[in-house]
Amino acid sequence: MLGKASRNSARHPGVRLVCLGFVFLSIGCVGPSFLARSDMEKRIGAIATIAILPPSVDVYEIDLTGTPKRVDAWSDTAREKVWAAAATEMKKLKRVLVTTLSPNSLSESQRTDITESQLVFEAVNASLLWLTSSAHVPQFAEKLRNFDYSVGNFAEIGARADALLMIRGFDQVSSTGRKVTNLIMVSAMAGAAASRMVLIPSLSLGQSSLSVALVDARTGEILWYRRVFSAAGLTDLRDPESAASLMRRALKEFPISD
């Protein structure tokens, strides 16, 4: 975080160079808002039913040292909130019948089918983050234009709907100690930075993300994919309003509308 600069510093060539550097870095980090197969438009016309799979959500607590630790209870809560948020948004669509696939309604082999597809979806997420983070590289841009990713055939649950909505969530929650320490650091340095340009160290308060994908229920091919982030501890997926807000962003530009 840059501290407040003096009037003379603001006109200093060094300031302009720093700003230009951040512009270049920003250009390198911007990727497409969503990814889709080239034949998506043709295929979504045949979709009459969408089943929302139970989301996979991991919530970590970050302590003062920056070490993340997964918290099972928080992850379970966040999963329920994200799932409810997805159902609320998706059920607004009038053109398709949207259902949620409760694990209780599934057999052991069907639950295994879903779990394995979610694990592959995690790997797909990692690959897409890698490609989109360097979307300016021509070879990567070509990969994204010819989007062709899958979570594998659904042998067991493919008959339950024409398409499936898969959701992967990730959240980092700072411990109270970390938040308080960050506040003290920022407050202490802000005063010292008032008279000249300095970098103020601060602690990262964590990041939240949701990835959603519309998947062909027979083939497992991903028809449409979007990933959204929320930084600096602004989102808490355990909170229903917060989860709903991030889910609305994630489903923006969903290819099926009323």
Place this chain on the structure above:
Amino acid sequence: MNLGRKSLLPVLLLTALMTVGILPAWGTWVTIERRWISGDKFEVDVPAGWLLRGPVEDQMILTRDGVWLQVVTIERVSIEKELSNVKKPLVKSMLPEEISELIAQDLGADKTKLNLQILERATTDVGGHPGFKLVYSYEISSKLKKTGVCYGALVDAWYYYLNYEGPSRHYFPRDRETFERLKDTFKITL
């Protein structure tokens, strides 16, 4: 921390050039569709549409969709170097069966590979020399199941291997044939 103008300018210029792709960053990924000849080491046909991580010296890494989904590693390693997990070296006089046994032990000693199972062992030609084939499966810490196949051969003072891994669901079986065709084009050059 005050940022002096002189120290700032070269760093920002380098960052800008690397960001817009003018100056390739270390570990640049490129696509090529041709026979790759790595000097006096090995040659192989790179599949169309696959990404190759450069620069290639003794190790070549290829992927089609990202290394989390499929990755081919082709490498030449000195036999003086210990295997990284089992901490034992290969020996020049070893037969292919003995090499595959030690490689299987090395895979088993890799702490990132959980529940490792060897699914297939065989002796076979590798790059024009007597070698072995190992097929195996394992889980990573997230419980994702992965499958791998390794071909290897000892030639003079070098161990050459081609390794292909991917999630057992969809990706490994889908690209297996591509890898086997690549392996058939592999030639050790001396």
